[in-house]
Amino acid sequence: MLSDFEAAELLSFLTPEARPDVKGHTTSYILGLSGNRDGCRFLRTKPDIITALFALTSDPSIAIAKDCYFTLINLSADETLHQVLLTDIKVLQVMMKKVLDPEFVFSDQICSILSNLTRHLKTCKIMFKVLQEDVGVAKLVEIFCAESFNKKAKFHHLGPLLSNLTQLPEARSFMMDKDRCVIQRLFSYTQYQASVVRRGGVVGTLRNCCFDHAHHEWLLSDDVDILPFLMLPLAGPEELTEKENDGLPVDLQYLPEDKKREEDPDIRKMLLETLLLLTATKAGRDIFEKKSVYPIMREFHKWETDVHVTAACEKLVEVLIGDEPEPGMENLLEVDIPEEVEEKLTKADAREQEELEKEQERMKQEEEEEKKKRSDTEGSEKEQEAGLIR
């Protein structure tokens, strides 16, 4: 890596007064450095450079500012840099507020940085406090849900940001505040075609919120009605009988024949996990029963090919069609699991994982053999053809 002397030289080129071309080359070089782990770790030891980068985000040259933002995005993606990035909170505070400016051109980059910085619990706590005080999570949700708040920015990365924030109980409380209308605004984005980042972030947020089973009844109530929005991405174009349709929640009825399911398997898995969480309480299970969503899961199970997602689906279906647990065990999240049982369950889980992975491997192998066979036959056919022509 660079010597201390070289680093000091770089620093001198990163002042606002430095010659623009020199500045530009330097920021470009540093962006390159930040692209790999060693470079990041090196920059971690040079807090002065990082401070200079923050300052240069306001440089009049768009290219230089852009380099700085992208460098910071790279740096924030590395957890080991979070400490040093947060040393001067005030700088972050200034940056955060820029998001509120509907004309600001680097809002998306700021959102990425904020999203990265909230990934891990410790820094998340600090970030949440700062965000609430300076910007307000309510305002962030508002911007996230506004169609055209800023012509130059899409704010998709606010999705994962909110998802990260909801690791914290205080963030979840805020999102599910009964006196406000916050989490409801996110629901329609579970089907947002244009951005998998936004979709994934929203589903992640909803999943985290569903860990608070005290809120389940409210979430599933008619006023809030989270259920259809979790099921819609899993519902497909298959035609259901009129009886089945009429038993479903309104949003799931009579879906058109061009209805597409969620294409990202990780998001599908998250949706199923969220639904499973909601079946933890008796009240939740009762509501599920009333809403007859089984036909949707039945068709989904027929369609799903990913083994992990299928496993999650089967877990959910088991609860949906299974019997009620005995008294004392109604809230599955609160049941005390005796140690030996817990051990056994963990081992069983591990075995299941292994089996799933073996299954996946097997399927992959089969696919490859198929491909080979096909290309083999193609090869021999070609030979035959050539033979005929000859």
Added chain:
Amino acid sequence: MAAPQDDSDDGMDEFMEKFKTTTYKNAFSKDNWEEEFDKIPMFMKKAPEEIDSQSYPELACLQAMIHDEDAPPEEQAANLKDEGNEFFKEKNYKKAILSYTAGLNKKCGDQNINTVLLTNRAAAHFHLGNMRSALKDAAAAKKIKPDHLKALIRGAQSCIELRSFAEGVQWCDEGLKVHPTDKKLQELRATADKHKRAAERDTRKAKIREKKLHGEKEALLAAITDRGIKLFQTSKPRHRESDGEEESSSAALSQLSLDCLSSQEATGARVFLDEQHILHWPVLFLYPEHQQTDFISAFCENDCFVNHLALMFGEELPPWDADRKYHPQNLQLYFEDEVKDTLYQVKPETLLLKVLQHKRFFVKAGSPSFIVVVKGSPFWEQFSTGKKIRGL
């Protein structure tokens, strides 16, 4: 009042003395004091419809003060607002609107007053059921003061009444930005959202139903075409007939809508395809001798005429058959080819389908029709004169 400097009550005593001797003027009349009572502004229970200075001088005076053209516009507007509010309280919404409108026409510079005038007028319109006007006024109020809660609520309510649910949700969201904890806005948002999603479901359902019906129609037409049955187009054809021939099956059928299959019968019966893919036709039997008809609503294509004739004439002969001639074994069936002026005889054992497939048979108005006559009758001799007779 002359206040005597001394402590005596002399003036007072004198005044009191007067009461004993003189009657006071302008007293209520004994007989209709209630009427007169109601005319005094302070004691009126209800404002009169018309205020003219002859019958209601005091009221007219007060009115003049309210509508005082000399007062500054803000004051006039405020007075008109109060007037409107009074009418509103009495549920006299039309008059309230007039007052509010007059207040707005003062174009006073006080935006608070104008916002309230618009919002209140919106409310009056709302109660009269004029949802569009209510929405318009609420929007105008919102433009002046974007955080005016009553205007926001009224706008959302109007959207919901107009079934413009997505717009209603938007109004609520705008409102919740400034008043995030307002219960009414949250409630309206939930309502609007629920209706919006129900309306979307209804659209989807209707679409699917339409598609299904369309599919059924197509299957029906296809079944008819596949059997080589020709439908006669009674309405003007959309394309010119080629070579003066009647419509050729394929070209015409592709143009035909199912309108051609609607029977003119009052029963509205129509040909249908059952689950086993068998066609059932509404069929007309014509008895030209007696100007009578019989209508069979669902004649299965695989059925023969004998069965139907037996049913209709087997047990009892119809009342119009005065001569008692129409026994099933005496009857002959024909269909007419009007263009070629030919009668084709149909043997009663024939299946309906076979007849329909005859190259000169055209189904008119969705209902195949057949002429029924008595074999060898004088009527038949007369009827068949000049016509060509053919077998199938």
